[in-house]
Amino acid sequence: MSLRLFDSAAKEIREFVPVTPGQVGIYICGLTTQAPPHIGHVRFAVAFDVLRRWLVRGHGYHVTLVRNVTDIDDKILRKSQEAGEDWFALSYRNERLTNEALDLLGILPATYEPRATGHVPEMVELMRILIEKGHAYPAPDESGDVYFDVRSWPAYGELTRQKVEDMAAAEDADPRGKHDPRDFALWKGTKPTEPVSASWPTPYGIGRPGWHLECSAMARKYLGDTFDIHGGGVDLRFPHHENEQAQSRAAGLGFANYWLHNAWVTMGGEKMSKSLGNSLLIGEVTKQARPLAVRYYLTAAHYRSTIEFHEGALAEAEAAVDRIEGFLRRALPTEHTAIPSGDEGFPEDFAEALDDDLGVSGALAVIHEHVRKGNIALDEDEREEAAAIARLVIAMTDVLGVNPLAPNWTGSDAGGSDAAEALDALVQAQLSTRAAARAARDYAAADAIRDQLHAVGISIEDTSTGARWSLTKGEH
Numbered sequence: 001m002s003l004r005l006f007d008s009a010a011k012e013i014r015e016f017v018p019v020t021p022g023q024v025g026i027y028i029c030g031l032t033t034q035a036p037p038h039i040g041h042v043r044f045a046v047a048f049d050v051l052r053r054w055l056v057r058g059h060g061y062h063v064t065l066v067r068n069v070t071d072i073d074d075k076i077l078r079k080s081q082e083a084g085e086d087w088f089a090l091s092y093r094n095e096r097l098t099n100e101a102l103d104l105l106g107i108l109p110a111t112y113e114p115r116a117t118g119h120v121p122e123m124v125e126l127m128r129i130l131i132e133k134g135h136a137y138p139a140p141d142e143s144g145d146v147y148f149d150v151r152s153w154p155a156y157g158e159l160t161r162q163k164v165e166d167m168a169a170a171e172d173a174d175p176r177g178k179h180d181p182r183d184f185a186l187w188k189g190t191k192p193t194e195p196v197s198a199s200w201p202t203p204y205g206i207g208r209p210g211w212h213l214e215c216s217a218m219a220r221k222y223l224g225d226t227f228d229i230h231g232g233g234v235d236l237r238f239p240h241h242e243n244e245q246a247q248s249r250a251a252g253l254g255f256a257n258y259w260l261h262n263a264w265v266t267m268g269g270e271k272m273s274k275s276l277g278n279s280l281l282i283g284e285v286t287k288q289a290r291p292l293a294v295r296y297y298l299t300a301a302h303y304r305s306t307i308e309f310h311e312g313a314l315a316e317a318e319a320a321v322d323r324i325e326g327f328l329r330r331a332l333p334t335e336h337t338a339i340p341s342g343d344e345g346f347p348e349d350f351a352e353a354l355d356d357d358l359g360v361s362g363a364l365a366v367i368h369e370h371v372r373k374g375n376i377a378l379d380e381d382e383r384e385e386a387a388a389i390a391r392l393v394i395a396m397t398d399v400l401g402v403n404p405l406a407p408n409w410t411g412s413d414a415g416g417s418d419a420a421e422a423l424d425a426l427v428q429a430q431l432s433t434r435a436a437a438r439a440a441r442d443y444a445a446a447d448a449i450r451d452q453l454h455a456v457g458i459s460i461e462d463t464s465t466g467a468r469w470s471l472t473k474g475e476h
Contacts, residue, residue: 001355003059005229006304008237008259009159009245013357018228019257024061025227026052027219027256029236030113032070033094034079037101038280039294039309040265040272044233045107046295046401047262047303047358051231052108053399054354058346066222067110069095071117073211077194087198088117101282105295106401106408114218116209120200122217123209126251127186127202135250136186139177144189144205148212148243150182153250159259160238170239184243185210212243219248219255226254234261234304235271262303272309280309289314292409293321296402303358320368322459324397325404326470327371329423330378331390332405350396360400367396378468427458431467434460 003016018024028048031041048065055061071091080087095115127146130136135152139145150156150164157163169181189207190199199206219227232241241259248255264271272280285294297317301307347370353362374389397403404410430449437445450460459470 001352003055003355004357005258005260006357008261011161014258016228016258018061019226022060022062024055024063024229025223026063026065026229026231027215027223027227028065028067028230029215029232029240030067030069031098032073032075033091033098034073034075035094036097036281036283038272039282039285039298040280041098042101042105042107042282043265043298043307044231044262045102046105046298048231048260049107049401050299050303050360050399051229051260051358053401054358057395057399058351058354064111064223065108066112066114066219068215068218069113069115070211070214071095071115072198072208077198087195097283103408104282104286104291105298106291106406108401112222114222116214116218119214119218119221120202120209122221123187123213124202126213126217126220126247127204129251130186130247133250133252135247137179138204139189141177142205143177144187144202144207145177145185146187146204146210147178147183148186148247148250149179150184150246151180153246155249156246157242159242159245162238162242184212184239186213186247212240212247215240216244216248216251216253216255219244220253225252227256229258229260230256231260231262234263237261260303263306265298265307265309267309269308285314289318290321290409292402292404293318296321299360299400299402300364302360320364321402321404322470324367324371324393324402326459326468327374327378328390328393328405329470330468331374331383331386346396346399347392354399363396363400367393367400370396427453427469431460431469435467 004013005016006012007014026048028044031037045067052063052065055063072087076091077087080090083090127136130148131138131146134149136146136148139147157167164180164182167182170184187202187204187207187210189205194208198208200208219230230241230244245255266272267280282294289297293314294317297314298307300317300320347366350363350366353359353366356362370389370393374386374393377383377386377389394403394405398406430453434446434449437443437449453460453469461468461470
């Protein structure tokens with residue numbers, strides 16, 4: 001079955017056909033390194049991580065994923081001045097915190113993660129092309145500003161289906177020297193209040209990159225003039241992505257064939273923002289629930305659906321993960337849990353769900369149905385059937401990045417199965433002692449064993465075929 005994706009530009013589901021057979025190029029707008037990331041910031045990374053995994057595991061594509069770092073802009077300069085530190089020190093610190101957060105949530109590393117400040121020559125070249133073609137102009141006051149002339153490009157507004165006449169003035173540049181208030185900055189001339197280190201020389205004057213120019217230049221360098229997918233948060237559609245597409249195509253580049261946009265994480269119906277304080281920073285949220293549960297929570301909703309963060313949301317995700325993990329550890333207590341390649345195929349309904357614009361809710365429903373069937377098989381002592389189901393569950397959860405037995409969650413490598421075997425042996429010994437106490441009607445002793453196991457994160461469930469256990473905490 002073919003993969004179908006919702007193209008934001010066409011506003012419809014389209015069959016995905018790559019530019020180059022067998023290969024996929026993806027550019028996603030990374031974070032501006034002005035502050036540590038909160039849970040709303042990283043949703044884009046989770047959404048496109050699932051897409052990347054499915055392209056590789058489900059369709060066998062070789063994927064090149066570029067996620068940029070906006071390491072200089074107005075906000076970074078302003079916040080560094082307020083903090084009394086160099087802008088590059090603040091930016092680098094927050095870049096590292098962002099990468100730590102993405103690693104914590106199991107996001108695969110980008111193929112390339114270019115910084116804006118490292119690609120000034122590519123930006124200057126793109127400006128040169130645009131000026132020569134009559135789509136950009138240096139400010140006549142020799143301020144160093146360079147603007148894109150929106151009136152020179154009749155297709156401007158096509159991504160978001162707007163008319164120039166209905167647009168507000170561009171807010172990302174001073175109005176000095178503009179032909180039209182809606183013209184946006186490709187390059188920002190230096191200002192007396194800005195540090196010398198935040199400026200680079202160009203043929204048009206000393207200054208720094210405009211936000212939109214950097215992405216077009218970096219996408220071109222790493223993915224070519226035309227590539228497959230450009231993604232990012234829905235709030236970037238205008239003006240950022242609209243401006244990227246306009247300047248790239250005005251320069252004669254094909255740019256992105258598909259546009260994918262993920263929705264927000266909201267709280268109280270409002271877009272999550274820094275004004276909510278530090279409680280929703282990734283470092284704090286992962287103290288409320290283990291990172292795997294946070295990843296599951298951000299994965300479970302369709303990427304185009306808004307996620308409303310509420311009290312209890314992480315607990316629900318934790319419970320769902322526990323059900324999956326409990327089954328896997330029961331079904332595969334002594335096996336190596338290497339992730340299946342996917343060559344053996346996925347359940348048809350699982351593949352159909354993901355091929356339908358990454359329908360993760362349907363895919364998760366298939367996973368939980370397999371967990372249910374697997375537990376029944378275990379209760380009926382059908383160990384081989386349960387193990388086969390478990391291996392399918394491992395393959396499916398790994399595509400979504402929520403495989404509880406993956407090394408990044410367990411903190412182990414291939415030897416993790418030895419630890420699982422040892423843990424199972426110890427718990428089974430305790431359960432045998434508990435069963436003997438119950439048989440002797442020494443319920444106080446039986447309850448004490450149950451409470452001891454619960455205290456270290458092991459939950460006990462009594463079934464018609466005996467007690468079974470699962471992990472309830474992340475400390476394992």
